[in-house]
Amino acid sequence: MKASRFFIGTLKEAPADAEIVSHKLMMRAGMIRRVAGGIYDYLPIGLRSIRKVEAIVREEMNRAGALELLMPAVQPAELWQESGRWEKYGPELLRLKDRHDRDFVVGPTHEEVVTDIARREIKSYRQLPVNFYQVQAKFRDEIRPRFGVMRGREFIMKDAYSFDKDRAGLQVSYQKMFDAYVRIFTRLGLEFRAVVADNGSIGGSGSHEFHVIAETGEDAIAYCPTSDYAANVEMAEALPPQGERPAAAEAMTKTATPGKAKCEAVAELLSIPLTRTVKSIVLATDSEDTGTQVWLLLLRGDHELNEIKASKVPGLGELRFASEAEIVEWFGTPPGYLGPIGTKKPVKLVVDRSVAHMSDFVVGANEKDFHITGVNWGRDLPEPEIVADLRNIVAGDASPDGKGEIALCRGIEVGHVFQLGTKYSDAMNATFLDENGKPAPMEMGCYGIGITRILGAAIEQNFDDRGIIWPESIAPFEVVLCPMGYDRSDAVRAAADKLYEDLVAAGIDVILDDRGERPGVMFADWELIGVPHRVVIGDRGLKEGKIEYQGRRDTQAQLLDAASVAEVVIGRVRPAKAV
CATH class of the missing domain: 3.30.930.10 (Bira Bifunctional Protein; Domain 2)
Structure with a gap:
């Protein structure tokens, strides 16, 4: 071409x-x-x-x-x-x-x-x-x-x-x-x-x-x-935590947390790790037979809900997030201070595996500006009936195949x-x-x-500040020939045409830039386009019997003998088929 x-x-x-x-x-x-x-x-x-x-x-x-x-x-x-x-x-x-x-x-x-x-x-x-x-x-x-x-x-x-x-x-x-x-x-x-x-x-x-x-x-x-x-x-x-759940060590206490609606803010106020807090996520499902069912999902404060996993919990296949009006109706307070203790109306509770293993944790009190600390399963809350994997896995978690940690x-x-x-x-x-x-x-x-x-x-995987760096198999061209002064030098034109013909005969997908553009324009175009192999042919190099070659990922060009340049380039492009 x-x-x-x-x-x-x-x-x-x-x-x-x-x-x-x-x-x-x-x-x-x-x-x-x-x-x-x-x-x-x-x-x-x-x-x-x-x-x-x-x-x-x-x-x-x-x-x-x-x-x-x-x-x-x-x-x-x-x-x-x-x-x-x-x-x-x-x-x-x-x-x-x-x-x-x-x-x-x-x-x-x-x-x-x-x-x-x-x-x-x-x-x-x-x-x-x-x-x-x-x-x-x-x-x-x-x-x-x-x-x-x-x-x-x-x-x-x-x-x-x-x-x-x-x-x-x-x-x-x-x-x-x-x-x-x-x-x-x-x-x-x-x-x-x-x-x-x-x-x-x-x-x-x-x-x-x-x-x-x-x-x-x-x-x-x-x-x-x-x-x-x-x-x-x-x-x-996300695998369940190993070992026995720690025993309760604190009394359940209603604690003032003015203006602290997020787990991060509550943990900072109480000077406790975020992993001691529990976040409440309220979902709803609708049925023509039973009407609206409100669900309360409990996750550790540093974890994020995985909606796909949640949708696999029996009954939650058609889940949606509850409206603020529904939250107030079922919990008696707007979002930010919600929890499983003392809800206004009964809710269906689903507990993440990590939360089911926690003790002395912190939940919302269902009252603005208050949380409950020192909460424990079996003492302050019934043992959860529905325990499920609800969260996104995070780096450092145990790999599900038991062979290391997740990255x-x-x-x-x-x-x-x-x-x-x-x-x-x-x-x-x-x-x-x-x-x-x-x-x-x-x-x-x-x-x-x-x-x-x-x-x-x-x-997205292969680029630099000059442009695309194509894998050779899908580059629009495998090789570009950049002759300096193609329209002015008989020697350059003859060498470029000969090399072009040799590469085409070898089955190489090559383009010869015969536009007569300045070197900087040519180089910028082909680096932007991302052709993997570039050959530069100039009068000065030909007089010394040399032609310049540079791979798209190479930091520097190298001089090749003009007589063997076709063989070398073919070998770079088709290593298994080098002549």
Whole structure:
């Protein structure tokens, strides 16, 4: 590729609405341009990287036995009504009507469509297992699209769906996809972790997320440095404290705490550790039969509520935070001084494991400006009936696998694999005839990779003050040739053209910058774009038989013999295929 025939749209400054590094650099490097909120054009240089990601994904999906197809972006509402997600999915589902006033959606995902394919095409156990996948644009109407391709409304996704005759078969298919994802992200050249995750709105019985490790990641990941354990903080189990609960040593006392509504302020006033305080979180559930039920969740003062864990407590599946009016009705006081002793109306008590192990702790007195100190289970409060893991795990906690302590890092989710089971096949009557000639529901798995999101995640992990530093496998070009005075020097032009031809013949993805730009402009453009290998050809160096080479991560350039520069560069780009 010659730069004069390519579109290079670099910018000196990022637009004002670009918030994070990847968004700024993709805009400045001429990879994307905003069309509307969360919707982007992918310019030629950005599309080249996308196609390279897609190629790796396709190769590994095919290697794992998946079969590529293509499903429609616009889907009939009837399928979503069958699955029950027409009502449940929420406003992110873009709904529309055709000219005949029939309802459709712009697909955010394709479980319904692929299940419809399976129920129409698969009749016998002899046709199973099968795994269909596609690479396609999706649309999710995010309430606040931001961060460029990291949280856009339209994005490119690889989604795959496996169908098996039984649970054992699903687990085999799931493991094949898990292993394929490990190969994909390894080949992409990214530092990543596979973590146990929540299934969310997709449903099913088990899942893993694949996260690119980056300080700017939205997700917190708990992992054990001395074992293979890793989980999204939402799913990481906080183990119960070890040993016996300490015996009571203080009398229960109502204590004035004027203006101290937070646990931190109470601990400071009373000169006690924050770990001696207990915070009260009031939730509510609504039922047509029984009306509103108010729940009081107790957590240690230094811990944070994990809403996903709380939602798994029986009865709290449809939880919401109680209103201030409800809090006053049930507790007799506004938030800030709430506790389990002396509530105005009965509440359902759920106690975190850490709190169930505490003694001589401090709770709100259900009276403004007062707390109760020296509270103990079995003496001042009945032993808790419902004890659950309600909190986010923190660094230093015991690892759930018992092999060390937890550490935390940040990650960007770029892939997710789910064991769906029969959630969709039951709802949509996707059955097959088993070995005994009886109908049985298909066991499903689904497996997604955010193709365009990978670009943003890769940049968040690989950049410096000059621009992007692409992993070689997904860089828009592998090598850039920067001739000094290409339009003025016959020797430079001849050497550049010869090197270009040699690299192209060796299968190297190379671009020759023949624009005639000044060296500073050329270097700034290609460092911003992030091409991994740069070769500079100039009259002075050629007279000495030298050509300059520098890797994008190198701090200094090195001089190579002009006669062997092609061989050296090919060896750097393709170490296993060096000539």
